[in-house]
Amino acid sequence: MSKAPMRVAVTGAAGQIGYSLLFRIASGEMLGKDQPVILQLLDLPQAQKAVKGVMMELEDCAFPLLAGMIATDDPNVAFKDADVCLLVGARPRGPGMERADLLTANGAIFTVQGKAIAENAKEDVRVLVVGNPCNTNAYIARAAAIKVGRTNPNNYHGMLRLDHNRALSQLAAKSGREVSSLKKMVVWGNHSPSMYADYRFCESNGDSVKALINDHAWNNDVFLPTVGKRGAAIIEARGLSSAASAANAAIDHVHDWVLGSSDWVTMGVPSDGSYGIPEGVVFGFPCECKDGQFKIIQGLEIDEYSKGKIAITLKELEDERAAVADMLK
Numbered sequence: 001m002s003k004a005p006m007r008v009a010v011t012g013a014a015g016q017i018g019y020s021l022l023f024r025i026a027s028g029e030m031l032g033k034d035q036p037v038i039l040q041l042l043d044l045p046q047a048q049k050a051v052k053g054v055m056m057e058l059e060d061c062a063f064p065l066l067a068g069m070i071a072t073d074d075p076n077v078a079f080k081d082a083d084v085c086l087l088v089g090a091r092p093r094g095p096g097m098e099r100a101d102l103l104t105a106n107g108a109i110f111t112v113q114g115k116a117i118a119e120n121a122k123e124d125v126r127v128l129v130v131g132n133p134c135n136t137n138a139y140i141a142r143a144a145a146i147k148v149g150r151t152n153p154n155n156y157h158g159m160l161r162l163d164h165n166r167a168l169s170q171l172a173a174k175s176g177r178e179v180s181s182l183k184k185m186v187v188w189g190n191h192s193p194s195m196y197a198d199y200r201f202c203e204s205n206g207d208s209v210k211a212l213i214n215d216h217a218w219n220n221d222v223f224l225p226t227v228g229k230r231g232a233a234i235i236e237a238r239g240l241s242s243a244a245s246a247a248n249a250a251i252d253h254v255h256d257w258v259l260g261s262s263d264w265v266t267m268g269v270p271s272d273g274s275y276g277i278p279e280g281v282v283f284g285f286p287c288e289c290k291d292g293q294f295k296i297i298q299g300l301e302i303d304e305y306s307k308g309k310i311a312i313t314l315k316e317l318e319d320e321r322a323a324v325a326d327m328l329k
């Protein structure tokens with residue numbers, strides 16, 4: 001007998017990430033090739049016509065696993081009974097807009113959406129925030145959801161997987177090893193240039209990747225800036241921000257969370273105090289997933305250099321948290 005469909009809500013469905021994401025969800029790449037899905041698409045009123053166009057294309061693919069879809073501009077409808085919510089839609093930074101303005105504009109969106117999720121979605125809903133600033137947007141949605149109760153506060157994540165995948169590709173190129181051979185990558189912190197991509201624990205076919213590369217200057221002066229500023233480099237080259245790679249990372253995050261990971265994966269999860277990160281801060285940690293649950297890898301040694309890097313990205317997140325504190329009272 002076929003499985004009951006899972007309901008996947010996607011916000012910003014008419015946007016460029018949405019266009020890369022929805023077809024892959026509907027083809028079974030996110031939740032499994034035997035898992036029917038119902039897509040619940042949220043976008044702004046002015047984008048409803050474009051969402052309808054995307055739905056027409058989804059229909060035209062005749063995906064066997066696509067068991068239904070709806071389009072709406074009402075978060076309460078979009079998140080109704082959702083098993084997974086992908087929060088992609090966000091307010092982009094406009095001309096002359098300061099970072100604080102961006103945080104406030106997004107705070108307004110993510111408080112509404114966090115509340116609507118907590119009131120409408122399944123109690124064990126899994127939420128992944130892609131829309132930037134994604135760690136703090138996830139923090140805001142989680143705070144709004146906690147006020148309602150019902151859903152699991154640990155299940156509000158921010159997306160660090162794109163940074164993780166970017167780091168793996170850079171390391172594969174530098175070490176000459178296949179990307180699939182690289183294990184135990186970690187990206188600590190915020191999805192921003194302050195993130196700390198840390199390959200000290202990385203292995204390839206039993207060899208230490210750090211020992212293979214053995215080049216601190218490359219790590220500090222080339223690798224970290226390349227991974228940290230990759231989003232800006234893509235905007236510069238394409239004239240548009242990363243979309244297919246961001247959609248791919250969202251698929252990877254949710255796939256591994258639901259179906260299990262075969263390696264460490266970086267997830268932006270609410271801190272439980274691990275590694276001295278204050279509780280509740282949505283922070284990139286090394287995680288493992290099994291039986292539908294994620295867990296932060298414990299006991300990794302943090303050397304002085306890494307402590308300094310982690311402190312910088314944490315400080316940025318704490319400043320973002322302070323900037324939105326009034327909105328969450």
Ligand SMILES: NC(=O)C1=CN([C@@H]2O[C@H](COP(=O)(O)OP(=O)(O)OC[C@H]3O[C@@H](n4cnc5c(N)ncnc54)[C@H](O)[C@@H]3O)[C@@H](O)[C@H]2O)C=CC1
Nearest residue numbers: 012014015016017043044047089090130131132159162246
């Ligand atoms: N975490 C990550 O690694 C990455 C995050 N991003 C972020 O993802 C977000 C989306 O990127 P794109 O799809 O390229 O943008 P886009 O501008 O092409 O699409 C955004 C869509 O969201 C919709 N939207 C805006 N506010 C909304 C709201 N309150 N509710 C529902 N829908 C709303 C817009 O109407 C639009 O259709 C951006 O914030 C971008 O910075 C992009 C790449 C990587």
Ligand SMILES: O=C([O-])CC(=O)C(=O)O
Nearest residue numbers: 132162230231232241242
């Ligand atoms: O800056 C953006 O909107 C895109 C982004 O997050 C990335 O590519 O990492």
